[in-house]
Amino acid sequence: MNIVVAMKQIPDLQQIRIRERKPVLSGVPLTFGLIDKNALEAGIQLKEAVGGNLIVVSAGNEELEETVKEALAVGADEAYLAADNALAGLDSSQNAQILAALIRKIDTPDIIIFGEGSGDNYSGQVGTRVAEILGLPSVAYVSRIEVKDHTARLVRSLEDADELIEVQLPCIITVLGDINEPRLPSVTQVLKAGKKRREVFALSDLGIELSAKTISTISDLAPVSQRKQIAVKSLDELLNVLQTEGFLRR
Amino acid sequence: MAGVLIYSDKQNISLELLTAAQLLKNGTGAKINALTVNNDEQAAILSGSGADVVYKVTDADVSLADSNIIAEIVKQAAEKAEADIIFLGSNRRGKELAGRLAQKTEAGCLTDVGGLALEGGTIECTRNSLGGATVARQQITTSKKVIALSPHSFEAAGSAAAGNTLELDIMKPDITSKLVEVKNRSADAVDIQNAEVLVIVGQGVEKDDLVHASAIAKALGGEVACSKPVATDKKWFSEDFIIGLSGKQCRPQLAIILGVSGQVQFTVGIRDAHVIAAVNNDENAFIFQLADYAMVADSKDVLAGLAKALS
Ligand SMILES: Cc1cc2nc3c(=O)[nH]c(=O)nc-3n(C[C@@H](O)[C@H](O)[C@H](O)COP(=O)(O)OP(=O)(O)OC[C@H]3O[C@@H](n4cnc5c(N)ncnc54)[C@H](O)[C@@H]3O)c2cc1C
Ligand SMILES: Cc1cc2nc3c(=O)[nH]c(=O)nc-3n(C[C@H](O)[C@H](O)[C@H](O)COP(=O)(O)OP(=O)(O)OC[C@H]3O[C@@H](n4cnc5c(N)ncnc54)[C@H](O)[C@@H]3O)c2cc1C
Numbered sequence: 001m002n003i004v005v006a007m008k009q010i011p012d013l014q015q016i017r018i019r020e021r022k023p024v025l026s027g028v029p030l031t032f033g034l035i036d037k038n039a040l041e042a043g044i045q046l047k048e049a050v051g052g053n054l055i056v057v058s059a060g061n062e063e064l065e066e067t068v069k070e071a072l073a074v075g076a077d078e079a080y081l082a083a084d085n086a087l088a089g090l091d092s093s094q095n096a097q098i099l100a101a102l103i104r105k106i107d108t109p110d111i112i113i114f115g116e117g118s119g120d121n122y123s124g125q126v127g128t129r130v131a132e133i134l135g136l137p138s139v140a141y142v143s144r145i146e147v148k149d150h151t152a153r154l155v156r157s158l159e160d161a162d163e164l165i166e167v168q169l170p171c172i173i174t175v176l177g178d179i180n181e182p183r184l185p186s187v188t189q190v191l192k193a194g195k196k197r198r199e200v201f202a203l204s205d206l207g208i209e210l211s212a213k214t215i216s217t218i219s220d221l222a223p224v225s226q227r228k229q230i231a232v233k234s235l236d237e238l239l240n241v242l243q244t245e246g247f248l249r250r
Numbered sequence: 251m252a253g254v255l256i257y258s259d260k261q262n263i264s265l266e267l268l269t270a271a272q273l274l275k276n277g278t279g280a281k282i283n284a285l286t287v288n289n290d291e292q293a294a295i296l297s298g299s300g301a302d303v304v305y306k307v308t309d310a311d312v313s314l315a316d317s318n319i320i321a322e323i324v325k326q327a328a329e330k331a332e333a334d335i336i337f338l339g340s341n342r343r344g345k346e347l348a349g350r351l352a353q354k355t356e357a358g359c360l361t362d363v364g365g366l367a368l369e370g371g372t373i374e375c376t377r378n379s380l381g382g383a384t385v386a387r388q389q390i391t392t393s394k395k396v397i398a399l400s401p402h403s404f405e406a407a408g409s410a411a412a413g414n415t416l417e418l419d420i421m422k423p424d425i426t427s428k429l430v431e432v433k434n435r436s437a438d439a440v441d442i443q444n445a446e447v448l449v450i451v452g453q454g455v456e457k458d459d460l461v462h463a464s465a466i467a468k469a470l471g472g473e474v475a476c477s478k479p480v481a482t483d484k485k486w487f488s489e490d491f492i493i494g495l496s497g498k499q500c501r502p503q504l505a506i507i508l509g510v511s512g513q514v515q516f517t518v519g520i521r522d523a524h525v526i527a528a529v530n531n532d533e534n535a536f537i538f539q540l541a542d543y544a545m546v547a548d549s550k551d552v553l554a555g556l557a558k559a560l561s
Contacts, residue, residue, distance in 0.1 A: 013383070092359065166430055248470075
């Protein structure tokens, strides 16, 4: 069975500083989004349960070849990458076209696992867009995966209900951030990661005509906080505050 | 301007979408269309709340759990209504639908949109990016647009003159998934997004003191909520009570936040509160930057003291 996991390279959010309300991205190392690490872990667990080959797909700039070692160390067997500096700043629809083209290069993908949302933009649309492009069934917000006899039994967790769904493979799923605890690689795994197979494509190798951007960003600024920041020194002062702000109606 | 179509299977969300659609109508004259699937009651309510036309799909074979079929139905309704703009709810159901639908209709798509404005006839959306560190203002540049609006970002539409209701016949694609079982959750049915006052506990609060948090919330007519690890690691609350990026975004009149460090993924869920009071024993905690009232103290003392004073 071929298990495919889509992982997006993003700037390490913990290291982004804000200067004059603008995020400073230069010098911030790239890593995979946290939920994408859950997607990878879900792929590894599935492989442990039913056997197969685990392939990571990703689109990003040329640093991706380095970033992907993280995923290969943890447990992916190989990687299919669209790594091209022309791919910086793509929108979700363009990302989906590229990922679909990458997935088409894989012989018989059986289950393709996405995160519910990327680490930086968290729009949650790339997985279902890819499903539509490839004409595959999809189930999002999955919290449990079981595969047997070419059928996936999945639990989709909505805000107010859990749905047990059956779909035939091949299919696309997106997983929730709390589906599992991602494991860390051992030192030997890290050392071996560099030797695993990586198929790297430039945009021109993919044989697709990317459609134009669909989104334009006018501004992207840290919100201004206009809070009073008044120090409260005692419980009595706190009660006073609640009184004057009108929250103690008695 | 072309028309707008709204769809959410949740009645309260669909009423909020109507309010957002009204904004477009006021600015551009866009006609407001609504869609309901196997829900006559919702159709009647939307028709009486400002939708010019409600398209009703009635088909027992259609399951809301099959996002491909629902996306196909929404697409056909939008074609019928000549609506280029589709508003969905940005709950999980709506976001799952959004990507599929946008791809089917060759639309640009934004999700988790918290605000809409018309700038020279163009719709400008605001949404969080970089995990909530920044707020992006974005426009969709394609003529077809799918916009998923965060729940509670708009007031629910009130009643208005009745519009038309039409049955819509649809061409159904093949069924690709089977819904085997549904288990409803949310046994206690508290929605922290509706609370006027929230007492929010983080990892700096001890389990024994939760009774005090509840007592304070009750005395102030509010609810208790929590940071993510308090629900997902400590499991003191269900995930319905999480404030933040992966939980709920709330705008209460008052938030009393205790023992929360104030990481951006948390603050994004509460930064629109009217008044914020924060308690933390670390005077440098980030949460104080967000506070109107900042109290450096042990959460244990404050919780016990406030509960007593308010009882
Ligand atoms: C600061 C900022 C500014 C931006 N500015 C613009 C702009 O000006 N114009 C514009 O069009 N867009 C802009 N974007 C959005 C764009 O870069 C999206 O982040 C990107 O297209 C991917 O979509 P998404 O993050 O919404 O993915 P989601 O739909 O949230 O991702 C879901 C899942 O899809 C998979 N996935 C997504 N992308 C990839 C990938 N590249 N490789 C492998 N797997 C992937 C992962 O499994 C992920 O968990 C901006 C984003 C940010 C953070
Ligand atoms: C993709 C992603 C999504 C996330 N989504 C969310 C989300 O939706 N919601 C969320 O909350 N988090 C979210 N997080 C996690 C977030 O980054 C923080 O880790 C989390 O908010 C920390 O919770 P906390 O403040 O309760 O705990 P901590 O960070 O451990 O902070 C505890 C605080 O309590 C204080 N304290 C300790 N003892 C006392 C005492 N006796 N009296 C008073 N104060 C005391 C400490 O000084 C400290 O500031 C997300 C993270 C990621 C990466």
